[in-house]
Structures are given as structure tokens and as C-alpha cells.
Amino acid sequence: AQSVTQLDSQVPVFEEAPVELRCNYSSSVSVYLFWYVQYPNQGLQLLLKYLSGSTLVKGINGFEAEFNKSQTSFHLRKPSVHISDTAEYFCAVSLNSGYSTLTFGKGTMLLVSP
Amino acid sequence: DTAVSQTPKYLVTQMGNDKSIKCEQNLGHDTMYWYKQDSKKFLKIMFSYNNKELIINETVPNRFSPKSPDKAHLNLHINSLELGDSAVYFCASSRADYLPGELFFGEGSRLTVL
Numbered sequence: 001a002q003s004v005t006q007l008d009s010q011v012p013v014f015e016e017a018p019v020e021l022r023c024n025y026s027s028s029v030s031v032y033l034f035w036y037v038q039y040p041n042q043g044l045q046l047l048l049k050y051l052s053g054s055t056l057v058k059g060i061n062g063f064e065a066e067f068n069k070s071q072t073s074f075h076l077r078k079p080s081v082h083i084s085d086t087a088e089y090f091c092a093v094s095l096n097s098g099y100s101t102l103t104f105g106k107g108t109m110l111l112v113s114p
Numbered sequence: 115d116t117a118v119s120q121t122p123k124y125l126v127t128q129m130g131n132d133k134s135i136k137c138e139q140n141l142g143h144d145t146m147y148w149y150k151q152d153s154k155k156f157l158k159i160m161f162s163y164n165n166k167e168l169i170i171n172e173t174v175p176n177r178f179s180p181k182s183p184d185k186a187h188l189n190l191h192i193n194s195l196e197l198g199d200s201a202v203y204f205c206a207s208s209r210a211d212y213l214p215g216e217l218f219f220g221e222g223s224r225l226t227v228l
Contacts, residue, residue, distance in 0.1 A: 036217075043118070043204055043219030044157075088155055101147070101170055102217065104157040 002027035002093045004105035012111045015083055021076040021108045023065075023091030033074040034092040034102065035065055044090065050074065061085070086112045117141050120205050120220035127195060128228055135190045135223045137205030145169070146188040147217070148180060149204040157204070163188055195227045 003026045013019050025031060032051050036044040048059025055067040065076045074091060091105040118139045127133055139146065147170075148160040162170035166182040177193045192199060205220040 038155075041221070043206075043221045044217070045219070046216045049216070090157065101159045101162055103159075107155045107157075 002031060002095060002103050004091050004093050004103055006091050006105035006108050008108050009106070010109045010111060012113065013081055015112055015114050016080045018079050019077065019081050019085075019110065021089050021091075021110065023074045023076065023105060025072050025074065025091070025093045027072075027093065027095065029095055032094045033065075033067060034094070035059065035063070035074075035076050036090045036092060036104075037061075038088040038090065038107075040087070047076070047089070081110070081112050083112050083114065085110060116220075118205055118207055118218050118220040120203075120223045122223060123221065124224050124226075126226045126228065129195055129197060131195050132191070132193045133195060133225070134192070135203055135205075135225070137188045137190070137220060139186055139205075139207040139218070141207055141209075141218060143207035143209050143218070144185055145208045146182065146185070147206040147208075148188065148190050149206060149219075151202040151204060151222070153201070160203075161188075161190075192225075195225075197227050200225055200227045 005024045007022045034049045035047040037047050038044045048057045050057045050067045058064045063078050088107045088109050090107045092102040094102050120137050145164045147162045149157050151157050160174050161180045163182045165185050179191045182188045202222040202224045204222050206217040208217050
């Protein structure tokens with residue numbers, strides 16, 4: 001079975017600073033990788049996904065993530081954050097063969113302050 | 115137009131009661147899901163339906179019974195509610211059940227059991 005580890009439960013940053021949210025996964029087979037964002041009192045929204053091809057994936061709102069197979073990581077980055085980026089961010093993994101649902105990490109709360 | 119809508123958004127009830135949460139999607143998707151998010155924000159798949167057929171049934175007490183009258187609706191009925199059932203329940207839908215695409219989430223239904 002696959003699993004996802006998000007090492008930081010909370011990441012505080014100042015506005016306009018860069019940020020990296022870390023995600024590591026474990027799986028014995030190839031996977032697809034996702035980042036979702038949850039704004040307060042809302043459902044989850046897809047930020048970006050890696051299925052195949054280029055390991056650098058660009059998503060919405062200026063976020064990007066890099067798939068590193070040797071390190072089994074899929075860290076999320078943004079060069080300059082805004083107050084409005086304050087939200088919970090979830091890394092998720094799915095097997096890329098057969099039927100598979102998403103397995104989520106425990107989430108990282110990004111807190112952006114002025 | 116809301117793509118995935120859930121009702122009610124908030125539900126407060128006593129232990130032992132029976133309650134239902136309804137979900138509807140207008141995206142034309144074939145697959146629908148129920149996820150449970152606990153107080154620590156951890157998201158766990160409960161059920162998945164494809165074209166009204168149950169595909170995934172994780173280790174969920176049989177007090178929880180999903181029902182899909184058609185592929186646009188997936189309801190969740192919970193019998194004999196317990197304190198531990200307090201959580202936010204998210205409905206989601208996706209386009210395919212064999213290739214993980216983007217999941218579209220509802221805004222969640224916050225269940226509080228007293």
C-alpha cells in the first residue's frame with residue numbers, strides 16, 4: 001500500500017517570502033502525485049498533479065512542484081507567497097495501475113503573515 | 115452553479131440518532147466518493163461508487179450506508195450516531211475510475227454528535 005508523509009504540520013512565513021512544503025511518499029509501484037489546497041471552511045481544490053513526463057509541474061496560483069523519484073519526494077514551492085495563500089495543503093498519491101483512490105498526507109498549514 | 119453540492123452544511127445531533135447527508139454533482143462524472151476529515155484534518159476515503167455501483171468500501175462501520183440512486187447522487191446515511199462520528203464529511207466526484215484524474219470536492223458537511 002502507498003503512504004504519504006508531510007513532514008511539517010505548520011509552516012509560518014512572511015508575505016512575499018518563498019516557501020517550500022515537503023512531501024515524501026512510499027510505494028512499491030509507480031504512482032501519480034497530487035497537491036490539493038483547502039481554504040478555511042471549504043472543500044479541497046486541485047493545485048497540480050504529476051502523472052508522467054517533466055518532473056517539474058506547474059499549477060495554479062503560481063505554485064510548482066518537483067517529482068524526485070530517487071528521493072521519493074514531491075515538494076511544493078512558491079517563490080513569493082501572498083496572504084491569500086494561507087490555507088491547508090495536502091499531498092496525495094495514487095497508484096498508476098489499475099483502480100486506485102487518492103491517499104492523502106496529514107496536511108501542512110501554511111500561515112502567511114504581513 | 116455549484117459543481118458538487120452537499121446538504122446540510124452543518125449538522126448537530128444527539129448520540130444514537132440517525133442522520134443523512136446528501137450529495138449531488140452536475141459535472142457528468144461517473145465516480146463519486148465520500149471522505150471523512152477528522153479533527154486533525156486527516157482525510158480518509160470511506161466509499162467510492164462508479165455508475166451507482168459500490169467500488170470501494172474501506173473499513174467503515176456498517177452503521178454507515180451509502181446509497182446512489184443515480185450516478186449524479188451519492189447519499190450517506192448514518193445509524194446510531196456515536197461521538198467519534200463527529201467530523202467533516204466530504205463528497206467528491208471524478209471523471210474516470212481507473213485513471214486518477216482531478217477530484218472535485220463539495221464544501222463539506224460538518225457533523226457534530228453530542
